[in-house]
Amino acid sequence: MILEHESVDVFLGLDVGKTGHHAVALNRAGKKLYDKALPQDETKMRDIIIKLTEQGKVLVIVDQPASIGALPVAVARDAGATVGYLPGLAMRRIADLHPGQAKTDARDAAIIAEAARSMPHTLRSVELDDETLAELGVLCGFDDDLTGQITATSNRIRGLLTQIHPALERALGPHLDHPAVADLLTRYPTPQALRTAGRGHVRARLKKHAPRAAERLTEAIFDALGQQTVVVVGTSAAGIVLPKLAEQLLALRRQRDEITAQVEALVEAHPLYEVLTSMPGIGVRTCARILTEVTGKHFASAAHLASYAGIAPVTRRSGTSIRGEHPSRRGNKKLKRALFLSAFAALHHPASRAYYDRKRAEGKRHNQAIIALARRRSDVLFAMLRDGTLFEDPVPKNLPSAA
Known part of the structure; x- marks a missing residue:
């Protein structure tokens, strides 16, 4: 998460719900400043955040930044707090490190706040300024x-x-x-x-x-x-x-x-529209899904993007009996589906088709070959999004160099 973590004084974890949330606030030393249920109400949420700002800069962390978590995020940003998001998978893994097996809103909120305080690398940024993406x-x-x-x-x-x-x-x-x-x-x-x-x-x-x-x-x-x-x-x-x-x-x-x-109409107005649709196999619907699932998130590398989408193979090894790579069962399923369908649609593209045929010749089934193609294309997609450049066909290696 791109955030000046050292400048934060209060970490407010919110376990969001439909009608109410549970909030736990910690200072940098881990002392609990607040631990109460919080209704889905703008005025009361704003009052708590403003009160906590008396202790210094506040970071609000939610476990769901959209749908039922949209109002807390909007209120926090409007009140001047920084907003972060703790993904569900990270939340579950961190919860396993804490004693007890109870599943309560108060415990979840405390885990979210503690993760923000001690493990800032697990957080993701929340960007809701772009109204186009929200729509x-x-x-x-x-x-x-x-x-x-x-x-x-x-x-x-x-x-x-x-x-x-x-x-x-x-x-x-x-x-x-x-x-x-x-x-x-x-x-x-x-x-x-x-x-x-x-x-x-x-x-x-x-x-x-x-x-x-x-x-x-x-x-x-x-x-x-x-x-x-x-x-x-x-x-x-x-x-x-x-x-x-x-x-x-x-x-x-x-x-x-x-x-x-x-x-x-919305996608065509987005600055990344021409970048994304320049890649073979990406149309309006796929472009929209990629924008909603990728924009505003920070990926350190192409491998990180592929892992987030669930198209990176998972290596499993145990002694000499278990060896090999297997498809991931995790990741963002919406993004995975978009990348899979775009790879399938790109089979008319000569370079993509050649890679798919090569994987089939290696003995991979159709879906496996498409996933492999989607993984390869995610590397290109990452570079395109990082640099804001249009897709370019790969230059065949056997072409003579220019004089």
Whole structure:
């Protein structure tokens, strides 16, 4: 954490909660200055911080800087205190060093304050000045929620289609991401409804959203309908549910498109937008997620960034029986997913593809090779963020040097 630790006189640890927090304040000698429950109330939090400033410079440390910890962070900064963040993993490891196994708010707050006093290297800075990042955090979180709901709704539709007409599901299920198919199911949700409508009406409905694929989808639908003549029990109920699910799917996709437009506008206004998107495989959504998870955090090296993201391999050795490197199960899962997906999307890039193919030739499975590529790309990403430079393709080593 970039902080003049020696200038701090009071360390205020906050174990934050939804309706209230517990606060423990220590001076440099470790003497307890405050140890009480603190409500989620701006006035009372401000009063405590101002009172503690009478003892000198105050450092406020929280275990959650966002969501339920956003108000304490904002109040502390406004009251003139420095703000720090103790990551959850560091918190758990430090807690194991303290006597007792109780899990209470008071104990957690005391551990946070003591960690700030005696182990400043475990802290991270909290930067909330950038309103763009705060807005991106909210929008990206909602986008993740919408993505989960879209996946669940699509799976439910495919499950119902499989139940009543497996052949029809094989024809329509893989294309549910296209609005034309969801729109078709709002009007003709059952095999009988599709047969009754006929090819002409089905083709016309599909042409509204898929003019090029309408003919192909129509033929696939009616070929599937010809493969089953019996009516499965539950088809009538499915005919009630399927249109509602299809409408829900369309509404969720419209909401996601709206959120994407707002995210895009915010991301494009950020000074690191051109830097991040210059790297192959990083689009608007991935750029937004990297910004929210990386900006404001200090990484001493590229290895530190990779470890934080959970894409650095973990070495395990014990005598001669256990040797090797294994994937990490820790790290920031949101950032790990963003780096994984960006590496996968970068396979069209010749240098990235060559590295992926080399790892596959070494015997690694697909996911292992993608993780290895993501780890390699994190080194480049770290340098880009550190220096503010755009991505450059690596120069092949066998090229002759310039005269």
